[in-house]
Amino acid sequence: xxxxxxxxxxxxxxxxxxPAVAKERGQxxxxxGLTGIVWxxxxxxxxxxxxxxxxxxxxxxxxxxxxxxxxxxxxxTAIIEERDLAGLADANEALEQIxxxxxARRPDIRMLFLVxxxxxxxxxxxxxxxxxxxxxxxxxxxxxxxxxxxxxxxTFTEGEDACLAALVPExxxxxxxxxxxxxxxxxxxxxxxxxxxxxxxxGIGPVGFLPPRLSTDLPAVGxxxxxxxxxxxxxxxxxxxxxxxxxxxxxxxxxxAEGTTLWLRAAADDWGVTPRAFHEATAFGxxxxxxxxxxxxxxxxxxxxxxxxxxxxEVPLARFLARELGMVPTEIGTPYLHxxxxxxxxxxxxxxxxIVEGQHVENQLDRFRAERPDLTVCGLGLANPLEAEGLAxxxxxxxxxSPIQGYEQAGDLAELFVRxxxxxxxxxx
Amino acid sequence: xxxxxxTYEGPxxxxxxxxxxxxxxxxxxxxxPQGDTYADLLFTMIExxxxxxxxxxxxxxxxxLGGDTAELLKAAALDAVARFRPQALLVGASCTAELIQDxxxxxxxxxxxxxxxxxxELPSYQRKENWGAAETLYRLVRAFAQPRSTPRGDxxxxxxxxxxxxxxxxxxxxxEIRGLLARLGVDVNVVAPLGATPADLARLGxxxxxxxxYPETAGVxxxxxxxxxxxxxxxxVPIGVGATRDFIAEVAGLASIDARPILAxxxxxxxxxxxxxxxxxxxxxxxFVFGDATHAIAAARVAAKELAxxxxxxxxxxxxxxxxxxAAARDLGxxxxxxxxxxxxxxxxxxxxxxxxxxxxxxxxxxxxxxxPCAVISAPVHVQDFPARHSPQMGFEGAxxxxxxxxxxxxxxxxxxxxxxxxxxxxxxxxxxxSHLGAAPAPVPVPVAVEAVRWAQDAESELRKIPFFVRGxxxxxxxxxxxxxxLATITLETLYDAKAHxxx
Ligand code: SF4
Ligand code: SF4
Numbered sequence: 037x038x039x040x041x042x043x044x045x046x047x048x049x050x051x052x053x054x055p056a057v058a059k060e061r062g063q064x065x066x067x068x069g070l071t072g073i074v075w076x077x078x079x080x081x082x083x084x085x086x087x088x089x090x091x092x093x094x095x096x097x098x099x100x101x102x103x104x105x106x107x108x109x110x111x112x113t114a115i116i117e118e119r120d121l122a123g124l125a126d127a128n129e130a131l132e133q134i135x136x137x138x139x140a141r142r143p144d145i146r147m148l149f150l151v152x153x154x155x156x157x158x159x160x161x162x163x164x165x166x167x168x169x170x171x172x173x174x175x176x177x178x179x180x181x182x183x184x185x186x187x188x189x190x191t192f193t194e195g196e197d198a199c200l201a202a203l204v205p206e207x208x209x210x211x212x213x214x215x216x217x218x219x220x221x222x223x224x225x226x227x228x229x230x231x232x233x234x235x236x237x238x239g240i241g242p243v244g245f246l247p248p249r250l251s252t253d254l255p256a257v258g259x260x261x262x263x264x265x266x267x268x269x270x271x272x273x274x275x276x277x278x279x280x281x282x283x284x285x286x287x288x289x290x291x292x293a294e295g296t297t298l299w300l301r302a303a304a305d306d307w308g309v310t311p312r313a314f315h316e317a318t319a320f321g322x323x324x325x326x327x328x329x330x331x332x333x334x335x336x337x338x339x340x341x342x343x344x345x346x347x348x349x350e351v352p353l354a355r356f357l358a359r360e361l362g363m364v365p366t367e368i369g370t371p372y373l374h375x376x377x378x379x380x381x382x383x384x385x386x387x388x389x390x391i392v393e394g395q396h397v398e399n400q401l402d403r404f405r406a407e408r409p410d411l412t413v414c415g416l417g418l419a420n421p422l423e424a425e426g427l428a429x430x431x432x433x434x435x436x437x438s439p440i441q442g443y444e445q446a447g448d449l450a451e452l453f454v455r456x457x458x459x460x461x462x463x464x465x
Numbered sequence: 466x467x468x469x470x471x472t473y474e475g476p477x478x479x480x481x482x483x484x485x486x487x488x489x490x491x492x493x494x495x496x497x498p499q500g501d502t503y504a505d506l507l508f509t510m511i512e513x514x515x516x517x518x519x520x521x522x523x524x525x526x527x528x529x530l531g532g533d534t535a536e537l538l539k540a541a542a543l544d545a546v547a548r549f550r551p552q553a554l555l556v557g558a559s560c561t562a563e564l565i566q567d568x569x570x571x572x573x574x575x576x577x578x579x580x581x582x583x584x585x586e587l588p589s590y591q592r593k594e595n596w597g598a599a600e601t602l603y604r605l606v607r608a609f610a611q612p613r614s615t616p617r618g619d620x621x622x623x624x625x626x627x628x629x630x631x632x633x634x635x636x637x638x639x640x641e642i643r644g645l646l647a648r649l650g651v652d653v654n655v656v657a658p659l660g661a662t663p664a665d666l667a668r669l670g671x672x673x674x675x676x677x678x679y680p681e682t683a684g685v686x687x688x689x690x691x692x693x694x695x696x697x698x699x700x701x702v703p704i705g706v707g708a709t710r711d712f713i714a715e716v717a718g719l720a721s722i723d724a725r726p727i728l729a730x731x732x733x734x735x736x737x738x739x740x741x742x743x744x745x746x747x748x749x750x751x752x753f754v755f756g757d758a759t760h761a762i763a764a765a766r767v768a769a770k771e772l773a774x775x776x777x778x779x780x781x782x783x784x785x786x787x788x789x790x791x792a793a794a795r796d797l798g799x800x801x802x803x804x805x806x807x808x809x810x811x812x813x814x815x816x817x818x819x820x821x822x823x824x825x826x827x828x829x830x831x832x833x834x835x836x837x838p839c840a841v842i843s844a845p846v847h848v849q850d851f852p853a854r855h856s857p858q859m860g861f862e863g864a865x866x867x868x869x870x871x872x873x874x875x876x877x878x879x880x881x882x883x884x885x886x887x888x889x890x891x892x893x894x895x896x897x898x899x900s901h902l903g904a905a906p907a908p909v910p911v912p913v914a915v916e917a918v919r920w921a922q923d924a925e926s927e928l929r930k931i932p933f934f935v936r937g938x939x940x941x942x943x944x945x946x947x948x949x950x951x952l953a954t955i956t957l958e959t960l961y962d963a964k965a966h967x968x969x
Contacts, residue, residue, distance in 0.1 A: 063541065064524040068500025088466075090560040090589060095475040096503045105471055106830035114466045118590045121564075130466040137468065154498040154561035157527070187500025188527040188561070226930040233957075324961055328968040398548060417505030417517065424515035444961050447968040 055382055055389040057373060062396025065417055066346060066371055067433075068187030069195025070153065071100045075437060076199055077110045079222045080247050082146040085111040086138065087185070088131060088161060089153030100433075110145070112138070116155055127161060128169075135170055139178055146177070147251035149199065152184035179251070181206065191371040193269040193347045193436060196222060200246055203254065204276035207246075210258025217303060218244045218255050218282065220274070221267030224439035225249070231266075231290075231442060234300060237317035238309045246273070257282050264303050266290060266441060268381070269348040271374045288380040289349075290441045291449060292356035293325035298380070321443035328447025329360055335454050337362035342404055344414035345369035345395050346432040353413070353435065355384045361450055365389050366409045369400060411453060430456050471807045471827055473782035473845060477587035478559045479504050480597025484605070484682075485555055486518040486630035490662035491605075492551035494542045496534070496562035496569045499524040511848050512631050521545040523562075535567045542573045546580060553581045553609070553663040555601070560589035581663070583608045593805075595681040595757070596785060598629055602658055603685040609666035612694055617673065621720035622652040624672045626687055626698075627679035628659035633760070633844040634858045635659060638678060641860030642703065646676070648727050649713065651720050657686075670694045674719040678702065678859070681757055681783060704763035706733050706771055706864045733861035735868045739772055750875065753778035753819035755802070755810055755828050756843025758786030760858070762793045764823050764842045767867055769797060778802065778817040780810065807831070821875060826850070838874035918947045919954045927957055942967050 244255025287302030570584020717724030780802025
């Protein structure tokens with residue numbers, strides 16, 4: 037078999053205006069979905085994430101969480117040991133014991149996620165059944181849910197998708213068919229509050245957020261629910277919401293002044309907000325965002341930027357950098373491209389932009405070495421080695437951990453790309 | 466199952482990566498799921514390596530599990546050899562691949578690769594990182610080392626075994642030990658694994674004896690070399706002045722040379738610094754020691770005998786070397802703490818009430834939480850403990866580093882004296898503590914602006930959402946912005962207008 041199923045090096049295959057999407061297979065230099073726990077546990081303040089996995093999984097969480105691990109984080113790993121592999125029944129018992137200890141230690145916890153890993157999936161430990169059993173035992177204090185963040189099933193941010201999809205069946209049913217908006221995807225609180233105010237100003241409401249800050253504040257769902265995705269990596273969650281009668285409002289993602297306006301407008305149009313009311317609610321914010329961007333535009337205009345696949349934020353980010361800051365995308369790597377959800381974004385990309393879905397990291401590195409973009413967005417395993425080869429890099433995880441959505445963050449988002457270049461310009465050694 | 470928030474050691478394949486990354490001309494094909502490449506960033510970020518580790522991961526996904534994971538492994542091995550042209554290939558499995566039972570080593574061998582294949586089996590559900598490193602080095606040494614082919618020369622020669630990638634101060638320890646051996650007149654044959662190629666490993670048998678710097682990683686390989694090639698190995702780890710002197714005597718014995726000149730010319734400043742009157746206040750300071758076995762044992766000796774501390778706790782997370790730590794603790798009248806559960810360590814520290822903690826990154830945080838001074842003596846460590854400057858732990862310069870590093874977090878004698886004299890003065894009040902602890906300084910009263918701008922409720926609460934370390938700046942900027950425009954009240958709009966303004 038050959039590892040590179042398609043050669044993405046020849047973008048000429050695409051039609052006019054249509055970005056070329058190539059698929060690539062081989063070694064992937066990406067995180068698994070467990071990493072999502074690092075930001076999800078900050079967001080849902082009464083939830084605990086218990087990974088059922090190996091020492092590798094614990095080590096990954098520790099490496100990804102950095103100093104957060106010392107702050108009594110609400111996550112941990114139940115490390116599978118030799119004797120658990122011998123008998124699955126004992127493994128279940130051991131897990132119940134661990135959960136008991138954990139919940140006794142943390143009486144503030146209201147929701148517990150059992151998070152599956154590669155080892156737990158491969159040995160077919162039935163976490164769904166475990167969650168049901170544990171829920172029976174610990175209700176009404178604690179509800180126990182499960183999802184898989186394993187590397188064999190999920191790439192990085194898909195861990196959030198799996199988590200939110202697991203929450204969907206728990207959402208209360210809406211009392212009636214009255215219209216309600218749900219914003220889907222974990223956002224920083226400051227961003228969430230800004231969006232709340234913008235929707236209120238347009239007269240859109242009620243507005244619920246998934247995930248909520250507390251597991252006891254789950255938004256209701258029903259046939260009147262329309263949902264807006266705040267993050268691009270939520271395919272499974274969207275499916276689950278649609279299965280409960282909610283309807284997706286297609287939109288580009290709220291990155292940059294333009295992206296935020298288009299995102300808000302999609303909701304406004306769907307809601308029947310008048311153009312005037314929309315303008316009044318958003319014009320100031322958009323102008324402010326454009327002002328904040330204009331200074332950065334000077335520094336970035338005309339520079340070439342390439343993305344390694346990481347979070348599925350790559351396409352919307354490239355769209356933002358291209359349209360609002362004048363950068364020229366070379367290759368946009370993405371771990372997965374949801375054709376429908378990404379259609380509004382792809383339509384905004386410069387014609388002929390090369391998108392590569394999947395990864396063969398060595399071949400991709402060769403392409404980047406040949407093209408030498410002015411800025412390379414990539415993970416921490418690649419960043420320093422590429423810097424040592426003379427390529428300027430921006431490490432991508434920061435784009436997932438930082439508040440970047442919405443008008444007020446547009447300048448900050450641009451700044452994340454300016455800084456590595458500004459730094460290189462300053463250094464004289 | 467074991468509940469873990471923090472793990473002192475990674476899985477065994479990370480140990481194998483530490484050996485492979487330390488070496489040259491070796492490539493590691495690791496059968497592992499998508500996601501396990503996270504380990505690369507330990508090397509590229511924490512150790513700040515210029516290159517990616519020489520590891521190819523098969524990164525299989527669920528859809529591959531149907532049966533072609535073996536094919537993935539073969540393709541990855543062929544690809545890696547074609548691309549990187551290594552002298553040899555190391556082939557193994559991570560914890561998940563261990564469960565799917567593909568036999569990576571066997572598969573790689575069927576490929577007829579033009580280079581030797583060394584399979585390594587690491588029981589991920591029983592063993593940990595250091596064990597993985599030791600086993601990998603042992604397998605490589607077994608695979609490549611040849612018996613001596615040249616007659617013994619005039620000058621004694623040794624191998625240096627143990628330094629790896631991601632090793633705590635391995636880079637600088639090696640510099641110290643090389644210097645020490647050179648001054649003794651002992652030639653270094655091969656250093657392994659750090660910097661060695663498989664071809665270098667083949668030459669291991671040419672040395673007269675082995676210097677084992679880190680028993681955790683090199684102990685097993687050294688034992689095999691002793692059995693197979695009759696090479697004796699050092700047993701003393703040269704951390705601290707006393708241990709370094711013992712080490713020199715041991716090497717001299719193995720090399721049949723006279724150690725007296727170099728012992729007489731000892732260059733450490735630690736003994737004098739420790740005797741100088743400013744160090745009086747160190748006497749009997751209660752210290753808790755925790756780390757890997759090698760560093761914990763060495764640190765306990767230095768603490769007790771070279772700084773005149775009182776060791777009130779000694780422990781390790783290295784179960785493989787627990788016996789040695791128990792013995793060292795017994796000599797100090799203590800019972801060793803053998804645990805890889807940081808909560809147990811935290812409880813032990815809290816109970817011992819030490820005035821100084823010597824430990825790993827984890828103990829640094831425990832100590833911070835408890836408000837106790839702390840210095841790092843052992844892995845796991847964070848990026849700041851892979852310093853730019855030369856900072857060995859071993860040899861005489863290493864002893865100087867230990868003195869400075871351990872004493873720094875304590876208040877210097879003079880400083881402590883002054884504090885007591887002026888304890889009621891506001892700069893020197895008791896709670897000031899040692900500067901490194903990050904205790905907040907006494908708040909300096911802020912002059913109230915004559916015409917203070919008012920903050921509207923929503924703007925004020927928005928401001929509080931900004932991280933504390935930039936909040937002050939945001940407040941100042943916004944107030945200046947409002948004052949400039951003659952605004953009496955700062956609204957949410959003002960806050961963001963100011964933000965956009967200052968962004969330019
Ligand atoms: S750019 Fe469009 S119209 Fe022109 S050749 Fe390509 S596909 Fe046809
Ligand atoms: S879930 Fe899988 S990929 Fe992620 S750390 Fe655990 S074993 Fe590795």
